[in-house]
Amino acid sequence: MTTHIHETTSYDADEFGWFGGEAEGFGGRFMPEALMKALIELDDAWQKAKADPAFVAEFDAILRDYANLPSPLYHATRLSEQLGLRVLLKREDLNHTGAHKIRNVLGQALLTKRMGKTRVIAETGAGQHGVASATAAAYFGLDCTVYMGKVDTDRQALNVARMRLLGAEVVPVPSGSGTLKDAINEALRDWVATVDHTAYLFGTAAGPHPFPTLVRDIVRGIGDEARAQSIEQFGGLPNAVVAAVGGGSNAIGLFTAFLDDEDVEIHGFEAGGDGFETGRHAATIQANDPGVLHGARTYVLQDEDGQTIESHSISAGLDYPGVGPQHAWLAKSGRASYTSITDKEAMDAFALLSRSEGIIPAIESAHAIAGAIKIAPQIKERHGEGATILINLSGRGDKDMGTAIDYFGLGDAK
Amino acid sequence: MSTSVAFEKAKAENRAALVGYLPAGFPTVDGSIEALTTMVEAGCDIIEIGLPYSDPVMDGPTIQDAVQQALDGGVRVDDVFRVVEAVAATGVPTLVMTSWNPIERRGVDRFAQQLLDAGGAGLITPDITPDFAPEWIEAADARDLDKVFLVAPSSTDERIAMTTAECRGFVYATAVMGVTGARAKTSDLAAPLVARTKQLSPSGTDLPVGVGLGVSNGAQAAEMAAYADGVIVGSAFVRTLLDNRADEQAALKALASLTEDLAAGVRAR
Known part of the structure; x- marks a missing residue:
């Protein structure tokens, strides 16, 4: 076993996602009400999954046999x-x-499967998380849509091609500055409308609770x-x-x-x-x-x-x-x-x-x-x-x- | 002035209230004052003024366009208060609809006081829920400002009860699962959500329920007015301004006629 996803530290968030407490700390869940149910369900599903030895063993096996881990x-x-x-x-x-990113997407996609959802969405900047997400979606047989700023799709054509080859739909986002933060906004907008069957594979240990904890546990x-x-x-x-x-x-x-x-x-x-x-x-x-x-x-x-x-x-x-x-x-x-x-x-x-x-x-x-x-x-x-x-x-x-x-x-x- | 005044008036007239939205600074700061004033004169009972923010999550493409134009035009938070002051002076309850960070950045208490000083009725906060807004709840309670939180078709009963218990003025029911934007058909999720919200609101408060997301004409407004206390329209107003951007007088005329159509709709329940 290589990952200790169920272990805790003295620097973990509380149940509301606060690192260091609500008054002085960071984190929380500042999100539209439309996504609250999904975020709470995701948190519950993760708490159960990481306590389930079968899930942990399956994740370990995928990391070992598919992702070439542990890395030296x-x-x-x-x-x-x-x-x-x-x-x-x-x-x-x-x-x-x-890159390390394959860990994150395989973990989140395995959880998506466990939750019975059939589609994943992701945001990407240069395209690395998008490629990783498309890879995990292909591995698990999930539909995949990747949001990427228009500026980034223009300058990262190779990664756009990779994602498409892997079967993902790549959606260029022209709004705002046409970069990563705008891709996140657009992915969240998609999620508000599709949350019943779609999981959002967040690309980093940020965003609303439980993502900072979920992604951290996985990586x-x-x-x-x-x-x-x-x-x-x-x-x-x-x-x-x-x-x-x-x-x-x-x-x-x-x-x-x-x-x-x-x-x-x-x-x-x-x-x-x-x-x-x-x-x-x-x-x-x-x-x-x-x-x-x-x-x-x-x-x-x-x-x-x-x-x-x-x-x-x-x-x-x-x-x-x-x-x-x-x-x-x-x-x-x-x-x-x-x-x-x-x-x-x-x-x-x-x-x-x-x-x-x-x-x-x-x-x-x-x-x-x-x-x-x-x-x-x-x-x-x-x-x-x-x-x-x-x-x-x-x-x-x-x-x-x-x-x-x-x-x-x-x-x-x- | 609390929005509850407008809801009481509408109720006495056996109709729904019409709530109209535009972002401040679109097409310009003065232009937004003129447009919103036109909407008041043509029959809006309550006005929502959007505070343009760089990273909105709940806005669809139409409102994003307008907000980006306002930001590109250099609109500032202080301009928003100027628009609030001008619109509130017409006598209709005037709310600010905003993403959370601009409030947090200014300081919640200071923001609330400036809003009150400008004559604002309160805030609609689409990207924060009561369980993460204790500071705003405290600042609003200290000043009797309206706190309009959202409920969605995906909300659990428990969360609707929690949310409505913290609302003052009205509760904003999002009729669809999705972002803002005019839609060809009204949602079949809206009526059950309104019914559920009314049932789960704290007993005895009679909290009005406003329905928004997707309404673009009088017929749709009439459909929603059949079960909602307020009909909220945003993207359709913005679209009207975007479509007539070359001709200011034509834009205001189109805005007035859309408002009249919607105002007739909320009276045809």
């Missing part, structure tokens, strides 16, 4: 040498479809595996765990297993875009402005009227003006620390990992690598020369080659 924990020796401490990479890039296998692997292969826990944070699913997936290991430092890295001080970024936690977006109270990029401000990042997967409410609480409670990585720092790390380890990471994951490089001196200072840092390599970089070609001028004929 790899000692990146050349990067370790360069940083002067031991660097362990949780190789989620080796999963089926190339926590990343950390559960990494924790066990670290003990078994390297004789103990790492000194720090590190992940990139957009909506926050890969990060919460890694962090959860370590939340109650008080000696393990937890570091999340948001997308700093052109630099936090320029205002062109997606560093929602760093901006420190609480609000309600897509059903949860959390940190939100917003103006003084509460209108959402567009986020900016070279990484489409981190380009979101909100963040999962549990991260907001982990930041506020001090359990985890969050800072930002600029586009340039991320792309430098993208090139560095490619050359020193032969691993081309997703640009999202490159933010985590860059973060680890940044904090390595402090980690060494606090924990000594033998310190270990464990990074979630959440996905592979094939999808980002277009961006890399433009950024590094790799396509130039010289």
